[in-house]
Structures are given as structure tokens and as C-alpha cells.
Amino acid sequence: MVGLKPSEVPPTTAVKFLGAGTAACVADLFTFPLDTAKVRLQIQGENLAAQRVQYRGVLGTILTMVRTEGLRSPYNGLVAGLHRQMSFASIRIGLYDSVKQFYTPTGADHASIAIRILAGCTTGAMAVTCAQPTDVVKVRFQASTRLGPESDRKYSGTMDAYRTIAKEEGIRGLWKGTLPNITRNAIVNCAEMVTYDIIKEKLLDSCLLTGLPPPFCDWEAGM
Numbered sequence: 001m002v003g004l005k006p007s008e009v010p011p012t013t014a015v016k017f018l019g020a021g022t023a024a025c026v027a028d029l030f031t032f033p034l035d036t037a038k039v040r041l042q043i044q045g046e047n048l049a050a051q052r053v054q055y056r057g058v059l060g061t062i063l064t065m066v067r068t069e070g071l072r073s074p075y076n077g078l079v080a081g082l083h084r085q086m087s088f089a090s091i092r093i094g095l096y097d098s099v100k101q102f103y104t105p106t107g108a109d110h111a112s113i114a115i116r117i118l119a120g121c122t123t124g125a126m127a128v129t130c131a132q133p134t135d136v137v138k139v140r141f142q143a144s145t146r147l148g149p150e151s152d153r154k155y156s157g158t159m160d161a162y163r164t165i166a167k168e169e170g171i172r173g174l175w176k177g178t179l180p181n182i183t184r185n186a187i188v189n190c191a192e193m194v195t196y197d198i199i200k201e202k203l204l205d206s207c208l209l210t211g212l213p214p215p216f217c218d219w220e221a222g223m
Helices: 014-044 058-069 080-090 097-105 115-143 158-169 170-173 179-204
Strands: none
Touching: 014 058, 014 097, 014 115, 080 115, 080 158, 080 179, 097 115, 097 179, 115 158, 115 170, 115 179, 158 170, 158 179
């Protein structure tokens, strides 16, 4: 065995879609408290029920939440967060290659930087458009507090939050903030996916993972 050999059968779009969403969900399980702390710090001073609670720094915010609202508080909105990752990450990451191939002219050896950027913007915008309701619900749970009778929690669960927002604010209420979110994530997706795509291509072309010299390790030769 000389080195690692790439599979001759590339993963299907469905495999990429599900793989990206699952990986993002696993990551969310570890990083969700940090996201909740970010939201609490951003809205500090706006929540009347929590005016007497002062958050200082990321770790301080998490510890304060645990002390005043319980151990589960840093994970408020986790279900909606997982909904978001399965719809958001699956599209922006899992469909990137397919969209890039769609934009690439027939007969071209590699996609240009412009095409990769266009593909990143497209999947980023598509992901936000589809996942925005889950993001709205996630942030509402993260922003709400549980401070006894002063609690501002108005949703009994994730599905109830979807129904309540749609009933009280209209269907458009679930898509609040879509345009700025599309702008933000289109830029983020371009920076992440295009950079990753170029580095991956250079690594494969250099044969660093096979142990063979470039003329003998053309990973595209048999595909």
C-alpha cells in the first residue's frame, strides 16, 4: 500500500447533502452554548425581564445563565438549531459541488474562481431562504429568559413556536431578517467554500496524500 487512494465512485448529491447536514448538527451540539451566549450579549439591555442580569464575556454569560436559569439554559433552542443545520448546512455545503458543476461550461477542466464564487453565493442564498424560519425560532428561544414569574417565554416548544409566529405575525414573520441574512451568508459561504475548494484541489493535484509523483496519481484519470 503506497498511500491513500481516492474512491473511484464519487459521492452522490444525496450523500453530500445528508453528510453536510449531519456533520453540522454534530458541531452544533458542541458549539450551541457559545451561540446562545452571543445572542444574549447582543440583546443585553433590550430584555426587560433580564435587566437585572448582567452578562460579562462569553464564559461569564454561560455561567450566569446556568446559575439563574438552570443547566439546560445554554441549549435553549437546540431543536430549532438542529432543524436549521439540517436545512442550512445541507444546502450551502452539500449542494455546492452540484451548483458549481452546473455553472461550469461544458468541456472545461476546472471551474474558474468566478464560477466558484457564484456557486458559493447561490448555495448561501438558497440555504438562508429555506432555513430562515428555523433561524428565527432558534434565536427567539436563545433570547428568551426563564426568571420565574418574570419569564418572557411564550412558546411551549419548537413546533408551537413555528405555529405561534405564523399565526400572530403571519407567514412572513418566519422570514424576518432574510435579506440581511442572505447578504451575510452569501459572503461567508464564498469565503469558506471557495477557499476550501481551492485548497482541496491543490492538495489532490500535488499528490501529498498518495505518496506517488504527480504524473502517476492523477485522481481524475479514472473518473
